[in-house]
Amino acid sequence: MxxxxxxxxxxxxxxxxxxxxxxxxxxxxxxxxxxxxxxxxxxxxxxxxxxxxxxxxxxxxxxxxxAEDPSKVYLAKVMRLLEGPIALLPCVSLNFYQKCKNCDEKYCGLNHIMCDVRDASLSILEQRTVADIAAR
The missing domain is CATH 1.10.10.10 (Winged helix-like DNA-binding domain superfamily/Winged helix DNA-binding domain)
Structure with missing residues (x-):
């Protein structure tokens, strides 16, 4: 959220x-x-x-x-700047990775699902810009 x-x-x-x-x-x-x-x-x-x-x-x-045209300001950049990681778990974050306590990532079903969630979110947030949301 x-x-x-x-x-x-x-x-x-x-x-x-x-x-x-x-x-x-x-x-x-x-x-x-x-x-x-x-x-x-x-x-x-x-x-x-x-x-x-x-x-x-x-x-x-x-x-x-x-500082640059709003069409070059990606939503992911703004979110990372203000929120930190976009990923819902620290163990799936691309830029703020941290291993979860007492978890073996190779066998963690939640980890694999959250990677998919992260990738789906990023595929949108890294392609949409401030200009896109301002135009709506």
């Missing part, structure tokens, strides 16, 4: 994508239009900036904008 943080991030990114030709967008505008608590949104956008997804400009005419 996506956290509120990631849901808000996607709402903010969709708003920014829909207004990408308008120049930088103020945090307060996004918060108001998308009904996101301002302080929470500030932290989210800062994380997205640190992750290379957004840029910001200070002063008059300032705000947040995409």
């Amino acid at each position: 996506l956290s509120k943080k990631t849901q808000y991030a996607f709402k903010a990114l969709m708003y920014l994508a829909q207004h990408k030709d308008d120049g930088p967008v103020l945090i307060a505008e996004i918060a108001k239009k998308k009904k996101i608590p301002l302080k929470f949104l500030e932290n989210i956008l800062l994380e997205l900036k640190k992750g290379g997804i957004l840029e910001s400009k200070k002063g008059k005419g300032g705000g947040y904008f995409f």
